[in-house]
Structures are given as structure tokens and as C-alpha cells.
Amino acid sequence: MVKIYISSVIDAPADRVWATIRDFNALPKWHPAIKDSHVEGGLPSDRVGCIRNFNLKDGGNIREQLLTLSDYDYSCTYSILESPLGVSNYIATLKITPVTDGNRSFAEWTAEFDCDPDKAKALADGIGNGVFQGGFDGLKRQLAGR
Amino acid sequence: MVQVRRSTVIDAPIDAVWGMLRDFNGHERWHPAVAESRIEEGRRPDEIGCVRRFRLASGGELREQLLRLSDRDHSFTYCILEAPIPLIDYVATLRLKPVTDGRRTFWEWRSEFRTPPGEEAALAQLVGEQIYEAGFDAVKAAFGQAPALRSRSSSAAQGPVPVAGDCAIDGNGMVVERFGGPEVMHWERITASPPGLGEVRLKHSAIGLNYIDVYTRSGYYPLIQPPAVPGMEAAGVVLDIGPGVHGILPGDRVAYACAPPGAYAEVRTMKADLLVVLPDDIGDELAAAVMLKGMSAEFLLHRVHRVREGDHILVHAAAGGVGQLLCQWGRALGATVIGTVGSIEKARIARSHGCAYPIVYTEEDFVERVREITKGDGCQVVYDAVGRDTFLSSYEALAVRGHLVSYGQASGPIEPLDISSFVLKSALLSRPNFGHYTGTASEVRSITDRLFDALRRGILHVEIGQRYALRDAAEAHRALEGRRTTGSTILLP
Numbered sequence: 193m194v195k196i197y198i199s200s201v202i203d204a205p206a207d208r209v210w211a212t213i214r215d216f217n218a219l220p221k222w223h224p225a226i227k228d229s230h231v232e233g234g235l236p237s238d239r240v241g242c243i244r245n246f247n248l249k250d251g252g253n254i255r256e257q258l259l260t261l262s263d264y265d266y267s268c269t270y271s272i273l274e275s276p277l278g279v280s281n282y283i284a285t286l287k288i289t290p291v292t293d294g295n296r297s298f299a300e301w302t303a304e305f306d307c308d309p310d311k312a313k314a315l316a317d318g319i320g321n322g323v324f325q326g327g328f329d330g331l332k333r334q335l336a337g338r
Numbered sequence: 339m340v341q342v343r344r345s346t347v348i349d350a351p352i353d354a355v356w357g358m359l360r361d362f363n364g365h366e367r368w369h370p371a372v373a374e375s376r377i378e379e380g381r382r383p384d385e386i387g388c389v390r391r392f393r394l395a396s397g398g399e400l401r402e403q404l405l406r407l408s409d410r411d412h413s414f415t416y417c418i419l420e421a422p423i424p425l426i427d428y429v430a431t432l433r434l435k436p437v438t439d440g441r442r443t444f445w446e447w448r449s450e451f452r453t454p455p456g457e458e459a460a461l462a463q464l465v466g467e468q469i470y471e472a473g474f475d476a477v478k479a480a481f482g483q484a485p486a487l488r489s490r491s492s493s494a495a496q497g498p499v500p501v502a503g504d505c506a507i508d509g510n511g512m513v514v515e516r517f518g519g520p521e522v523m524h525w526e527r528i529t530a531s532p533p534g535l536g537e538v539r540l541k542h543s544a545i546g547l548n549y550i551d552v553y554t555r556s557g558y559y560p561l562i563q564p565p566a567v568p569g570m571e572a573a574g575v576v577l578d579i580g581p582g583v584h585g586i587l588p589g590d591r592v593a594y595a596c597a598p599p600g601a602y603a604e605v606r607t608m609k610a611d612l613l614v615v616l617p618d619d620i621g622d623e624l625a626a627a628v629m630l631k632g633m634s635a636e637f638l639l640h641r642v643h644r645v646r647e648g649d650h651i652l653v654h655a656a657a658g659g660v661g662q663l664l665c666q667w668g669r670a671l672g673a674t675v676i677g678t679v680g681s682i683e684k685a686r687i688a689r690s691h692g693c694a695y696p697i698v699y700t701e702e703d704f705v706e707r708v709r710e711i712t713k714g715d716g717c718q719v720v721y722d723a724v725g726r727d728t729f730l731s732s733y734e735a736l737a738v739r740g741h742l743v744s745y746g747q748a749s750g751p752i753e754p755l756d757i758s759s760f761v762l763k764s765a766l767l768s769r770p771n772f773g774h775y776t777g778t779a780s781e782v783r784s785i786t787d788r789l790f791d792a793l794r795r796g797i798l799h800v801e802i803g804q805r806y807a808l809r810d811a812a813e814a815h816r817a818l819e820g821r822r823t824t825g826s827t828i829l830l831p
Contacts, residue, residue: 200439201347289446293346294476298444300435324437 193281194312196303198324204335206290209297210266212335213286216244216258223329225249225323243273252276259283272305279305279315299328340458346469350481352436355443356412358477358765359432362667363390364406368476370581371395371468389419395534398422407428418451425461426452445474446662456806468582472535475581485581506531506538507577510831511567511603512811517557520812520819523602528567530605533580538610540592544626545601546571547814547827548659549723549748550772554599555815561599569601569829573616573625577683582801583610591616595630596782597773602811604831611779619794627826628663628800630772632789633782634745635663635798637775638721640788642768643741647672651716652708654728655748656693657684659826663798664721665693670797673718676711678704678728680821687824691799708735716740716763726750733765741766801825 212222217237219226229246231237232255236246243257252275260269267287274281282305289298301324307315307328344596348355358368362383366375375392377383378401383390399422406415413433418425430449437444437714447470451807475485511528533539546569553559554568562568573593576586586592594601596612616625632747638660639645651668655661656677669692677693679685685696695702695711709715716737722728725747732742744752760767776782792798803825808815810829815825 197436197438199435199437199444201437201444219736287446290343290345291347291444293471294342296347298345298347298435298437328439 193306194316196316196320196324197300197322198302198328199298199300200325200328200332201291202297202328202332202335203294204297204300205295206266206297208335209292209299209331210263212331213288214261214263214268216242216261216268216270219244219246222272222330222334223323223327225326231241250264277307277315277319278311279307281306299331301327339450340453340462341448341450342462342466343446344446344466344474345446345576346471346478347437348443348445348474348477348481349440349483350443351441352412352434352443354481355445355477356409358480359445359587360384360407360409360432362388362407362414362416362674365390365473366392367481369473371472371478384827393642394422411435423461423464424454424457425465441477445477448472468535468803472581479581493741507605509604510809512569512808514555514562514564514566514568516564517555520555520815522564523555523568523812524813525809527720528603528605530603530607533578533581533583533607536582536609536611537580537607538583538586538592538613539577539579539605539607540572540574541577541605542572542574542601542603542831543622545808545829545831546595546626546628546630547804547811547818547829548630549746549818550630551599551602552815552819561597567601567603567606569603569632570597570599571595571626572601572606573622573629577605579610581615586613586615587612591622593620593622593625593629594774595633595772602808602829604808612776612782614782616711617790620790623802623828624793625799626828627802628789628793628798629786631659631826632662632793632798632800633776633785634660635667636785636789637770638743638745639667641775642743642745643719643766645671645673645719649673650708650715650737651675652704652717652720652722652732653677653693654720654722654724654732655679656688656691656696657824659823660723661688662691662801662825665691666798667792668692669694669831670792674711676708682815683807684824687801705731705734712737719743721745723747724749725752727757729753733760733763736763736765739764739766739798741768743768743770745770802828804828805830 215237217229217231219229227247227249232243235242245255247253254275255273256270258270269285272282284303287300291298363375363377366372373393373395378389381388391401393399401419402416404416415431418428428451433446435444507530512523513526515522530539551568554561576588576590592613594613651673653664657679665675675693676695677688677695678699679688684754688696697707719741720732721743722732723746727749729752804827806829808829808831
């Protein structure tokens with residue numbers, strides 16, 4: 193099992209950051225690597241169990257299923273159903289925690305998955321730095337500075 | 339159940355921060371509120387179930403027990419066993435998480451507890467600010483980071499806040515070596531230590547001279563243990579601030595009139611809560627000349643006794659510091675001000691400040707004059723800080739249901755008196771204490787708002803009759819005690 197943990201501080205209040213992330217279909221709005229997205233079957237994008245189907249800017253299509261959503265602790269968990277990445281049993285969690293000192297947000301993105309051992313490091317870097325940190329950088333650009 | 343949650347980001351790697359916080363007994367090294375701490379029974383500080391017993395810098399002892407410790411998730415949980423404040427069933431967790439983006443550390447400190455009914459908000463605030471936020475600022479300082487600007491909406495315009503320096507600042511001040519006359523005050527080296535929790539460090543620009551400084555120096559009021567610096571009033575600039583200080587920044591121009599004594603110095607470290615940030619139109623010298631006397635006049639005329647239009651009021655020492663303010667403000671409130679003074683020159687001064695009937699008491703019997711002026715009725719209120727020499731006569735000058743406000747005793751202590759004699763007039767007697775009317779930040783704000791407004795509108799004009807160098811404070815005391823001063827006197831460092 194490969195484990196990834198990426199965390200950052202976003203200079204915006206936690207409820208604003210959560211409101212942006214909560215929409216399972218809104219990746220194109222804040223993630224720089226995502227071109228477009230739709231929810232299969234027209235389900236609402238905060239329905240636990242719904243599936244988002246999205247395309248990356250540099251090609252590649254991914255399908256992910258929403259497993260948990262919590263407005264109480266500002267977190268969501270999802271799994272990858274299909275992707276070109278070469279990962280299996282991939283589950284990820286995105287969580288926002290308030291930083292009361294400065295009314296900011298602490299953002300955490302974690303993932304666990306299986307893969308070919310030779311590819312583990314490259315995948316960890318690519319997903320960790322590329323997808324997760326890239327996503328946080330996108331959120332910062334969008335939200336920071338109020 | 340009250341829940342308190344505070345969190346911050348420390349600009350240091352999680353291993354370094356965890357190394358500092360993991361030691362359950364280590365808080366005495368970094369938390370400003372903790373004076374000393376030890377683990378009971380010689381147990382290890384990471385032994386689950388161990389108890390830390392510690393004393394607060396402000397006094398008070400606590401015992402807390404370690405319930406859970408995890409190096410894996412950089413957290414520990416503990417509960418209070420004994421505390422001097424009612425935090426009931428208090429359980430707290432401290433947890434760190436790495437901020438991979440920048441090799442920083444997220445720190446969350448949270449607790450749940452119960453309190454006596456009605457105390458939830460106050461105790462939640464105390465825990466959140468004085469324990470958690472103060473701890474955050476201290477650890478940040480330890481890692482060379484500025485404390486956060488918590489009470490501001492926009493930090494961009496303010497510029498960086500310097501971290502409280504960890505070195506003492508030396509200067510000079512007047513030190514009372516032992517109780518006695520003016521000669522016991524000496525010009526000596528003094529030190530202002532780095533500001534701790536809730537404290538600021540000031541550089542004084544002007545210091546107010548007040549009669550209470552005489553009582554401090556003579557020991558008549560037990561306000562200091564010599565050797566110590568006297569003085570209760572000053573204005574100056576904030577050099578640096580300690581953790582947990584809200585609303586005051588380095589560089590602010592401030593003034594104060596409060597205990598404990600210590601104003602007769604070039605630099606001073608003191609609690610921030612009763613400081614007033616000065617408006618642009620109130621200068622340092624004016625503030626030092628008016629804060630203590632002006633606040634006294636405000637509560638004497640508005641709170642100890644509510645002076646009304648048409649009242650006759652008697653002000654002793656009407657040309658003195660407080661006297662001049664009582665005359666001006668009393669007249670503005672619509673009262674007829676009768677005053678006693680020691681000389682014809684002082685009579686002119688009193689009259690120019692709104693005293694309609696100044697009486698030179700060395701030449702006339704002021705009780706007789708009061709009866710003539712009030713057509714036999716007497717005064718609704720008498721303000722008497724002279725004490726022994728005047729007290730009984732002040733009573734004579736009262737109207738029926740009049741109020742004798744005894745707010746000082748410059749001539750000496752008042753003799754014991756049979757209070758039942760007051761039945762002859764249904765008289766009121768008050769002995770107000772400055773500290774009881776000005777002891778909270780909101781009271782100070784309310785009083786100084788009215789005082790500054792009265793100054794701004796020209797209702798009050800403050801005469802700085804005398805200026806001395808701070809090192810000549812003994813001279814100033816001699817002049818004050820010798821009744822040679824008029825208006826306010828300030829000392830300049």
C-alpha cells in the first residue's frame with residue numbers, strides 16, 4: 193500500500209474553502225489539471241455514491257465515486273473506479289480544518305492505493321505533488337486574500 | 339459542555355515542534371503563564387497517567403494528568419485534576435500535523451469542560467486566549483516567528499509586528515529607598531524586563547505628579563515595598579508587547595492612571611489592560627497632566643455623586659490639580675461652585691476656572707461664607723481631599739441630605755467620628771477609592787471618553803503649572819507638599 197499525505201495552509205476561512213471543495217463536480221473550477229467534469233446519471237454532486245466523470249487537460253479520463261461527505265468535519269472521501277494511472281484500491285480523503293489564528297484553513301489530502309512496486313515512487317510524486325499540491329495551489333489562487 | 343478549539347501554524351518542521359511540546363513537563367520552559375512545574379512521584383513525563391503539578395505566574399496551582407500520548411499522530415490528551423478556576427471535567431488534546439507545503443506545523447489545541455452556570459463564555463475565552471493563544475505565541479517566538487495579529491481585520495497595512503525582545507532594557511528612575519520625606523527618593527539605574535503575558539514595555543515621555551505619590555513615598559498608603567519606584571500616571575510610547583495583548587501595538591502612544599506604582603521611570607514593563615491609546619489630539623504632556631486628576635474629576639462629579647444643574651458644590655483646594663477640574667466641570671454641569679483656597683492669587687486662579695465664589699480660608703470662615711452664599715441652606719455636595727483640617731467644617735457646610743465626598747487627606751488622617759451625628763442632616767458620606775472606579779478596561783474607556791471629549795470641547799482646560807526634570811522629583815514633592823503648586827505638575831524624563 194502506498195500512502196500519500198499532502199497538506200497546506202490556505203489563507204481563507206474554512207467554511208469558504210469547504211464550500212468550494214464540497215461540490216464533487218466542481219474540480220474544473222479550482223483544480224488547474226482538470227478540463228471538464230460531469231456527474232453520471234444526473235445525480236446531485238453532493239449525493240454520497242455519485243460518480244464524477246472528468247477529463248484531464250493533458251488527456252486521460254477518470255471516474256471517481258463519492259464515498260463519504262461530512263459538513264461536520266469538512267471532509268470527503270472518494271475512490272477511483274477507472275483511470276489511466278495504474279492504481280488499484282485507490283481511496284483518497286480531502287479535509288479542511290480551521291486555523292483560528294488568522295482565520296485561515298489547514299487543508300489535508302491523503303490517499304492510499306496499490307500499484308506496481310516499480311511505479312510506486314513516481315506515482316506518489318505525481319499524485320502527491322502534481323494532483324494534490326497542484327490542487328491546493330489552485331485553491332489558494334482562487335480563494336486566498338479574501 | 340463548553341468546547342474550546344484554537345489552532346495555528348508554526349513555521350518549523352513537525353519534529354522540532356513535537357520535540358518541544360511532547361514533554362508533558364516542558365511547558366514551564368515555553369508557556370508564559372507557567373512559573374514552575376514538576377512531575378509528581380518522580381515519574382517520567384511521557385508515562386501515561388503521570389501528573390504534572392505546576393504553579394501559574396499569576397499564583398494558583400494546578401494538577402493535570404496525562405491520559406494518552408501518540409508519537410504516531412503527534413498528539414497527547416490530558417485532564418485537569420485540580421485547578422483554582424472552575425473548569426470541571428476538563429479534558430484537552432494537543433495535536434500536531436505536518437504542513438508538507440513549506441515544512442511547517444499545524445497545531446490544534448482543544449478541550450471540553452463544564453463550568454458553573456453563566457461562566458461559560460468567560461472561562462472559554464480565558465482558556466482560548468490565555469492558555470492556548472498565549473502558548474501559540476510563545477512557541478512561535480521560540481522559533482523566531484512573529485505572533486499573529488488576532489484582533490485586526492486586515493494585517494496588510496500594519497507591517498510586521500516585532501517579536502517581543504528577550505532582553506531587559508535599562509534606564510533611570512526615581513527609587514524610594516525607604517519610607518520618608520522627599521529626600522528618600524534617588525535617581526538610579528532601573529530595568530524594564532521583556533513583557534510577559536498581557537504586558538507591554540513603555541518608554542515614558544511625561545509623568546504626572548499626584549498627591550498619592552506623596553502617600554506612596556511616605557508609606558501612609560502601603561502601596562510599595564521599598565526600594566521601589568513610585569508614580570501612578572504617565573504617557574509614553576509602546577516599545578514592545580507580550581503575548582496575549584490585544585488592541586495595543588508597538589509604536590502606539592498610550593497613557594495610564596493606575597496601580598501598581600512605577601511611573602517615575604524612563605522605561606517600564608506593566609500590564610496592558612488599563613492603558614489608554616491616546617487620540618491624535620491629546621498630547622503626551624496633557625495626558626500625563628490630566629489622566630489621574632481628570633478621571634478622578636469625572637467619577638467624582640458623575641458617579642460618586644451626580645452633580646445637577648442648580649446644585650451648590652464646595653471644592654476644597656479649588657486652585658489645585660483636581661480642584662481646577664472640579665470647578666470647570668462643575669460649572670459646565672450647571673452647578674454653582676464655591677471653593678476654598680490658601681491665597682488671593684489662588685482665588686483668582688480658581689475663579690478663572692469657573693469657581694464663582696473662591697474663599698481664602700486663611701482669612702475667612704468658609705462655613706460662614708457658604709451659609710451666606712447659599713442663604714443658609716448649605717451645599718448639596720462637598721469635595722474634600724484636605725482631610726483632618728477641614729472634615730468637620732465640611733460637614734457643617736452641607737445642606738440637609740447633602741453628600742460629603744472625602745477623597746483624600748492631604749492635611750492628615752481624619753479623626754474617628756460618631757457617625758450618628760450625621761442624622762442631624764441626613765448626610766451622606768463617601769470615601770471613594772480611585773482603583774474601585776477605574777479598575778476595568780471598560781470603565782477606563784468610558785471615563786476617558788468623557789474626559790477627552792470635555793477637553794476637546796473646551797469644557798476643561800488643563801494648566802500645567804509646573805514642569806520638573808524626573809530626576810528632580812524630590813523638588814517637585816517639596817513644592818506640592820508646601821502648597822506652592824497650582825494646576826498640574828509633570829515630570830519629564
